[in-house]
Amino acid sequence: MREVVYTGFMSLDGVVDSPGGGPGEEHRSGGWVFKDVEVLPEAFALKGEELAETTALLFGRRSYEAFAPVWRDSEDHAAYKDLPKYVVSSTLPESALVEGWGPTTILRSNDDVVELKKSEGGAIFIHGSAELARRLSDARLIDRYHLLVFPTLLGAGKSLFSSADNEKQVLRLRDSAAYPNGVLKLIYDVAG
Structure with missing residues (x-):
């Protein structure tokens, strides 16, 4: 069974939207990752480490529409170009898929x-896509979380985790690190 891994930047109060700012990110604190915290390469090394494990990318519709046209031509994201991509959306038409960014398949449901997950292959990583991550977490379809937690309280924005009255999920710490700029690396496996 393939693992689904959520990876992202998160504020201490659980907000994951608009970390880099830019088009499509209208959050009042957009770009918060780079505004108030010193950039230390070791704090961002996790992103490079993930590349070796990533065999496919999974997005919600809005994140796909924001990332695909930018990441397709980005030197920083060149390693993702030819990877299979999956977009979970009940509304995205096939005609909206971005050309030249590797094979892309639209998935219409959690099923x-x-x-x-039952198919052949390795880990499938979710970038951005907070709403999709909440829905998949509620359905018990996320196997691991890779989080870089920033010492910032945003007070508003999309949360990674649902506020629904769901059954408890237990996470087991796989790896962690603290950096001088206050960023924490937390990697959790979902138990059970």
Whole structure:
């Protein structure tokens, strides 16, 4: 069974949206990752380490529409170009898929994600896509979290975790690190 891994930047109060700022990120604190915290390469090394494990990318519709046209031509994201991509959306038409960014498949439901997990291959990483991550977490379809937690309280924005009255999920710490700029690396496996 393939693992689904959520990876992202998160504020201490759980906000994951608009970390880099830019088009499509209208959050009042957009770009918060780079505004108030010293950039230390070792704090961002996790992103490079993930590349070796990533065999496919999974997005929600809005994150796909924001990332695909930018990441396709980005030197920083060149390693993702030819990887298979999956977009979970009940509304995205095939005609909206971005050309030249590797094979992309639209999944229409959580059941399609279950089938993807059963397919051959390695880890599938979710970038951005807070709403998708909440929905997949509620459905118990996320196997691991890779979080870089920033010493910032944003007070508003999309949360990674649902506020629904769901059954408890237990996470087991796989790896962690603290950096001089206050950023924490937390890697958790979802138990059970």
